[in-house]
Amino acid sequence: MFQSIFSDFELQRLWDGTFLTFGMDKADYIIVTVGCVVVAFVGMIKERELLGEAGLRKLYLPVRWAVYYGLILAVVIFGAYGIGYQQVDLIYAGF
């Protein structure tokens, strides 16, 4: 099995839909990608200290809270939990 990591490598699998058979659909991949971009973006801002030392704390309060609410909602809505993500779906597959 370990050998197959090297021997059965087919580039086309990257775009022929194989990825969609792993239990994640297109929307999930989009969210994962967007998440990565956001993390990279935040990393860049922090590294270059674009917001200064105080970071978000120096933003005007309503703006800051809006950002917090937005992020919390994003986690609640796009989070992978509950029906459609749980194992229970597999056990009761077909019911």
Next chain:
Amino acid sequence: MRDFKWIIKLFTFFVILIAIFVGVSNKMETVLIENDNLVQSRNKSLFRILREPEESIDMIVLGDSLCYAAISPMVLWKNHGIASYVCGQSGQKIQETYHMLETALETQSPKLVVLETNVMFGGKSGLESLMESIKEWRNHYIPIFRCHDIWKSFFIEKQYPEENYKGFAFRCTVQPYEKGEYMQETEQREDMTDTVISYMEKIEELCREKNVKLLLLGTPSPINYNYRRHNSVRTYATEHSLNYLDLNLKLGEVGIDWKTDSLDKGDHLNLSGAHKVTNYLGEYLKSEYELPDHHGEVSYTAWDKEVEEYSQKATENLKVMIKK
């Protein structure tokens, strides 16, 4: 003083957060009630029951997959004019059973609630069950947690259309059950968890409050039932003065033939089994409860149309099943 200000700020933050959650939840719920194609199969009844005209349903069925594999509201309508709705969910937990009933009672005033007893033997115990209870409470009162995956439907048009006749769907596979008698008499009992008992009492309380009768029903299933479970439910029903009908002990009267009526080797019933159980249940309900016959009433003409379509498809499906 600075501390006080900080506390007020924190408090305000959470009040606004909850307001946002409630607002988004309501919006999501409205969308899902309007278009149940966006609701995943398991939760369909939660939203579909809210689409029924107010105060039109006289009987609500609760339970896990056993209940919606065994009871067909369309057959109850055809035979007796009983307006019923099956609010089952696959692997429904007792907490969900309770909240499902709460949901149904928001718009309906049924005269009878039928509870399929298999939910009384599921679930976890101890801390895990407490977590389950909190989670289901949260899902019920702040539905954003339950409906959050709705965004996929807008993103990639993911939809879940399904045939649905008041909570019942055709299941036409035949896989016989061949292991023989499963209700061997014994004095032993299978314990129910404390969570189950406390939620059962909450369900009873809710029924009392709304003046709804509660019937405990065991539908035929060799995999899920045995005499130990029967004893437990019987004791519980006696202690709480509830009616209890265990069809596993009345297989002959119901007419269950395990060669033709099992969907998956004795776990669930198929269409043929469901019709037998529903026919029997209808007669029982007619003799034990005063459920109105709505045949011919103007406000129920939609039921007549639906039953016509249902009967036609059911006959075709049953023909194919017999050939197999």
